[in-house]
Amino acid sequence: MQILRRFFLPFFCFSLVACFPPAWIRELPAQKQSLPDAVLSGTFRKNIPGMSPLTSLGYIENHSEFIEFSDVEKTFRKTYNREIEEGNKFRQMRVEGKGRFKTKGNWVLLMTESLIIEESVWEKGKKPETSGAKTSRSNHRLLYHYDPNSLSLIPMLYETGYKEKPFGVVEGIRVPYSEDEAFRIARKNFAKKEYQTHAYYKIR
Template identity: 30%
Template sequence: MAKILFIFNFKTLKNATILLLGGISMSCADMSWIRVLPTDLDPTKAVIPIGLYTRPITNKSAMGAKDHELEIYEWIHLTSDKRFVKKYLSKEKREGKQFIKQKLGHGFYEKNGSWILLGTEILKSKDCEIPSTISIPYQFKSDPCLEIPFREMEFNHKLLYHYDSKDLSIAHLQYESGYEEANFGIAWEVKKAYLEDVLFKKIRAKYAKKEFQPHVYYYGRLD
């Protein structure tokens, strides 16, 4: 009898495990929509203006550390030929030095309604280390790593953004900074892909107001 119960429980546990794993897989598969445009909209009604979009500047210091400071600048420039340049610059001060990182993404974009998909094809990057006594112009108006060439590589990356005509901003559906992503953001809290309901607007507003690296870029802003 004990043997029969063991077999039954094992089969039950096995089935439950399969269901659990299936649920996880389905959840992951559902997130694939943040890499493609919706197909049931009219692309001729795309209202997203071309030009420069700027992410609010991030300044952060390690808790209790007087000699640590991190500044991050990010821009997206949409051009009229459906191309874009995505720029990431960071400056970290620590241990009496400044560590500079730069990334430039080049690719194409597609628009449909209030959605825009950025597809990166080429990624250029470089980094350098300079003394903390050297002053770097505001927003890297000149390149502190000018003597170091960019490393260039083919890069296949796509991410969906949502445009809000009220504040002229685009917000990515999942956290991303310098082409490094994390599994949280707008898409992780909405009920249905591409549904711009009241809940979606509340979630978008929440991530746009995050104190550290808000998930939004504003049209033409350079602050």
């Protein structure tokens, strides 16, 4: 029995890690929803605070992230900008994704089809050196939840600039696509985070 425990426990832990994130956060629910499908249009912004180490007097880092929706064409554009100022050196990065979206109830699936990545570096008083805009195809899919009361949109998994991390609202969901009390608490907690902000709010 002790041998079985030694074998089963590591296997069980590995299975949990291997299955996260769950596959359902890449799809819309198949079942009919009680609420009408969300209508998304305009621009949503993620409120990302500036990042400057307390020990540094000359390092400033700013981020911004927006999602623009076209309800007529069912398309979106997601733009991430990062700017770093360190002394007299500057660095700017832009990641832009374009694709289509679908809704079912309050659930929104963003399906990115192309990515544009561009980076520039320069010193104060000098001309920027740019890598040029590099375009590539993408099959990134991620499920979001829309709250019509707060006009906010939040992904099930933390993601910024198309880089995901293994945590997010999905950790509070026991049943896929459930909008129960556990989900509402998880959504509220992750929407309030100041560091590694999750939620986007409509600005226009």
